[in-house]
Amino acid sequence: MKVGLLALAAALAAAAAAVVMLDNGPSTAFWLLVVLVVGASWYGLEALARLDKPRWVGALVVPGLFGLLLLWLWQVLVVGFDIPMVLLPSPARIGHQLAANAGQLWQDFRQTFLKSVLAGFVLGSASGFIVALLVDRSPFLQRGLLPLGSLVSAIPIVGIAPIMVMWFGFDWQSKAAVIVVMTFFPMLVNTIAGLAASNDIERDLMHSYAAGYWQTLLKLRLPSALPFIFNALKINSTLALIGGIVAEFFGTPVVGMGFRISVEIGRMNVDMVWATIAVAALAGSMFYGVLALIERGLTFWHPSYRQEQS
């Protein structure tokens, strides 16, 4: 273990030295240092990964260090091999663009995420949920809708973007419409499955309490459907962001993350494209993370969380 930490410290020092040496152009000593850094940090990571005791080491430190290593390698290799910016910009350049164009990136984020994605996500998920509740009362409709709903998952729905742009114009409404259609079916299918998740004994118990439809729904069936509903919400969070960005490739006002990507790639400003992608990645994982946190708060009783605590 001590040797592992020592190796990591050596890797850190060597990494810093390599970056300094890179200013004078890559030399043989520089490449030796790079090999040394990779070897030493791998050795250190192996030592850390063997640890079981403090759980945060395995869960946070190891992936965090590994991510840093990859980022450093990306930077050093791009500069060392003098890879043209058009092919792959270095992380430093991307970071520079992020900082320099923060205002514009925020505008794009507001247009794509805060307007189209959130509106489409809420509307699509809510309508999927409501239709599932309505359909739930008719087994016939359920049997008809479920196969169709799962069939839809094979269809590239993003393709309706040009139609939605014709119907709802260039602004965010058309993107939201695409997202509504994309997010509707996962919610529908999952909610229907979730509402059927409570078992017969539990339902019999509610029956013997003389609970009506609404009481059974609110106190038993919806809570037991929550894991399914959150599953759909998490799927939808990714789908919504994809839908919002891709729909902008079909036409948009002069703002938005999809618009930024397609315009800057046309001007060969690849570093700006990467900066936008970094924002999209951050937005996507935060969105997912927030949903996962809410889920954890609401479905604390579910076995998958109880096991973790014990």
Add this chain to the structure above:
Amino acid sequence: MTDAALATPRPSVVLERLREGRTLAVLAVSLILIIAWYLGAIWLNAGLVEQRLEHPTTAEFVATAWSLERPVLPAPHQVAIEFYDSVFEREIDSPRSLVYHAYVTGSATLVGFAFGTLLGILLALAIVRSRTLDRSLLPWIIASQTIPILAIAPMIIVVLGNLGLTGLLPKAVISMYLCFFPVAIGMVKGLRSPDPLQLDLMRTYSATPTQTFWKLRWPASMGFLFPSLKVAIAISLVGAIVGELPTGAQEGLGARLLSGSYYGQTVQIWSALLMAALLGMVLVAAVGFLERVVLRHMGGRP
């Protein structure tokens, strides 16, 4: 237990009825959707019809709404006719044939899917093998599921185009990227799915790690691999279609969608969409068929 026995008189009859009920239900729902579509076509095309006709009777109004050349929403039969024309009436290799465009998109999808699956499985093997990779790389792969990877599609197309690579390959690269993550995650889960009891049994047989792998882990992972493959091939198709957007490609379903939207050819867009939907369903169904064959061959679950 007794309730269940009382409620189900003869399993075969019940099963038969259930299947019948489902077919009927799907047909009924589809019928409702088609009727809604026809009504929607009247409603959405009303503006265009009013421009064209002075004082139409109801019959004229409806007939015109369902037969406009560039409707806001084409009626289902218009799409069906255009679809039929561009599938069966054209030479297969002509640029007006949807079969040709589906072939262009489908081949990129399949090539990307094949490489993405291979890469995903190899990565899963490495992750299961090495604890360090499991701890360091797997969290990033899982986290990457939440980011819209599809956004890099235009960049890949343009950058590879700059290197002189055009046509099928850049699209396949996008599809590969998209497939690779779900397959890797599913496969890691699958290779880890044998429970300690089964692993212990292999130990008591003094099986080597290689034997344990081929006789236990690999077969056990198949049940996890195929659901991931279904997700992967669907998303791979989306990748190939989106990959056709940025360069103004001349061929492929995505190019068809784009040119339709430039020239306001709504019927063309809808028939391309229909083709894309069919292609997606066929691809997923093919994976499903493969799944059944493999699982039956392994003597596993029916």
